[in-house]
Amino acid sequence: MADILFILDTLKYGIAIVLLLGLTASILSPFVVLNEQSLIADGLSHVSFTALVIGIFFMDNPFYIAIPVVVIASVLIKWLIQITKIHADSAIGIVSSFGFAIGLILIRYTNSSMDLESLISGNLWFRTSSDVYLTLGLTIMSGLFVVLNYRKLISITFDYEHAKFSGIKADLYNYIFAALTGIFVVIGVRSVGVLLISSLLIFPVVTANLFAKKFPDLFLIGIIVSVVVILSGVLLAHVLKQPAGSMIVILYTITFMILFLFKTLILRRKT
Amino acid sequence: MKPNCSNCLIEYKDVTLSYGYLDVIKDASFTVHQHDFLNIVGPNGAGKTTLIKSLIHQMKPKSGQILMQDIKMSYVPQKLTIKRNMPLTVLEFIYTGFDQQKLIISKTDKTLIKTWLDKMQLDHDILDEKVGQLSGGQLQRVYLIRSLITNPDLLILDEPTSALDPSFRQYFYDLMKKLRKSMGLTIIHITHDLTDLVMENSLVMYVDQEIKFFGTYIDFNKFEHEGHTHG
Numbered sequence: 102m103a104d105i106l107f108i109l110d111t112l113k114y115g116i117a118i119v120l121l122l123g124l125t126a127s128i129l130s131p132f133v134v135l136n137e138q139s140l141i142a143d144g145l146s147h148v149s150f151t152a153l154v155i156g157i158f159f160m161d162n163p164f165y166i167a168i169p170v171v172v173i174a175s176v177l178i179k180w181l182i183q184i185t186k187i188h189a190d191s192a193i194g195i196v197s198s199f200g201f202a203i204g205l206i207l208i209r210y211t212n213s214s215m216d217l218e219s220l221i222s223g224n225l226w227f228r229t230s231s232d233v234y235l236t237l238g239l240t241i242m243s244g245l246f247v248v249l250n251y252r253k254l255i256s257i258t259f260d261y262e263h264a265k266f267s268g269i270k271a272d273l274y275n276y277i278f279a280a281l282t283g284i285f286v287v288i289g290v291r292s293v294g295v296l297l298i299s300s301l302l303i304f305p306v307v308t309a310n311l312f313a314k315k316f317p318d319l320f321l322i323g324i325i326v327s328v329v330v331i332l333s334g335v336l337l338a339h340v341l342k343q344p345a346g347s348m349i350v351i352l353y354t355i356t357f358m359i360l361f362l363f364k365t366l367i368l369r370r371k372t
Numbered sequence: 373m374k375p376n377c378s379n380c381l382i383e384y385k386d387v388t389l390s391y392g393y394l395d396v397i398k399d400a401s402f403t404v405h406q407h408d409f410l411n412i413v414g415p416n417g418a419g420k421t422t423l424i425k426s427l428i429h430q431m432k433p434k435s436g437q438i439l440m441q442d443i444k445m446s447y448v449p450q451k452l453t454i455k456r457n458m459p460l461t462v463l464e465f466i467y468t469g470f471d472q473q474k475l476i477i478s479k480t481d482k483t484l485i486k487t488w489l490d491k492m493q494l495d496h497d498i499l500d501e502k503v504g505q506l507s508g509g510q511l512q513r514v515y516l517i518r519s520l521i522t523n524p525d526l527l528i529l530d531e532p533t534s535a536l537d538p539s540f541r542q543y544f545y546d547l548m549k550k551l552r553k554s555m556g557l558t559i560i561h562i563t564h565d566l567t568d569l570v571m572e573n574s575l576v577m578y579v580d581q582e583i584k585f586f587g588t589y590i591d592f593n594k595f596e597h598e599g600h601t602h603g
Contacts, residue, residue: 135455262430314461316460
């Protein structure tokens with residue numbers, strides 16, 4: 102018990118951040134995943150790697166340069182989809198691989214000893230209270246954006262052409278949404294890592310969609326699953342001495358598989 | 373720009389519509405007046421849906437002018453594309469057609485939706501069902517409700533009865549007839565099968581890359597018997 106309290110105290114900022122990230126992801130994910138852009142976070146995380154490297158050239162805290170760079174990349178992906186009419190996954194692939202390629206070249210010229218491992222798998226230990234406030238700001242911003250534009254976002258996600266026809270500025274909302282996803286990725290990468298950030302965005306909605314009967318269920322079930330998985334993941338990571346990001350993703354996968362089997366084997370048999 | 377003719381909602385002046393170098397509609401000129409019921413007919417690939425795309429601003433003309441009054445349009449597309457994996461209920465879906473949408477759907481709006489379900493002979497329980505699980509006929513009626521519920525001036529129907537069973541098809545056209553009178557609705561109706569036509573006092577436009585005929589239904593029968601149409 103004392104050990105658990107010690108972990109909670111030491112990791113309080115890290116846990117708060119990853120919980121807030123989970124909450125933000127649960128709010129954003131229904132609109133991202135159901136818009137067939139599940140891998141946008143994965144693509145943007147590659148770009149954020151490059152953005153952080155670029156940031157190192159200019160200042161000690163590369164984060165403040167990384168945010169606008171990733172937001173631009175995110176908007177660029179949407180723009181590519183719209184202008185060239187290529188599929189979302191191809192646009193994400195183009196921007197992310199181009200971004201990553203530049204990053205791999207640039208990192209050779211940085212003097213700073215960049216901790217590649219913490220970029221890949223994230224680090225919850227070095228988080229501070231200002232990181233918490235920043236993540237909280239993102240959560241509030243995402244929450245407000247979704248609540249205030251809920252019906253419009255549903256319309257755009259379900260039937261983009263009808264949304265445009267009915268006078269909704271669908272493209273503008275898409276760009277704002279892309280920017281929010283970009284900020285989420287940059288903030289999240291430092292805590293859960295480049296390779297794992299997309300899981301935060303994908304798992305809540307695919308798990309919630311197993312049981313959702315109406316659209317708001319996606320948020321409710323997604324948030325519950327995320328909070329339980331993230332807290333258990335962090336504690337388990339400490340006990341097993343493994344990276345928290347990895348444990349969270351493994352738990353998400355196990356939770357999804359168990360609930361999927363429960364639904365297909367037990368609930369269907371009953372009906 | 374607004375049409376010059378009196379009582380006109382829409383005026384096409386020598387409009388050519390094309391995909392790349394291919395002209396799909398050439399030099400189309402016609403007018404649609406208030407309360408008209410215009411049937412657009414023609415063989416497959418004649419450019420009927422393309423013409424509609426230009427009307428709902430999804431396509432710009434290569435040449436010519438499209439003049440329209442400031443009207444509220446509703447459109448039921450031919451292909452009802454739905455995301456089956458999205459857990460959207462029928463209630464949430466129909467609500468996307470409302471002009472003023474609130475976070476929480478009001479009782480008044482729900483009551484309005486229910487009266488339309490009655491008109492379309494759908495059970496009220498359907499409101500809680502997911503749109504992705506509806507049958508083709510149910511889906512088409514739900515789409516029609518979404519487009520009619522906010523009292524549009526112009527209703528554009530692209531082969532609306534293709535998934536409806538024959539008994540409901542007859543009922544549907546009677547309903548359109550009533551709405552045309554009670555709501556002052558103007559209707560543009562695309563079909564490739566004129567047997568669908570149960571409307572008296574309706575107009576027919578026969579399209580095959582260009583407008584080959586535009587006139588009353590009675591005159592169209594003469595035109596057809598002279599062997600001008602095919603497909």
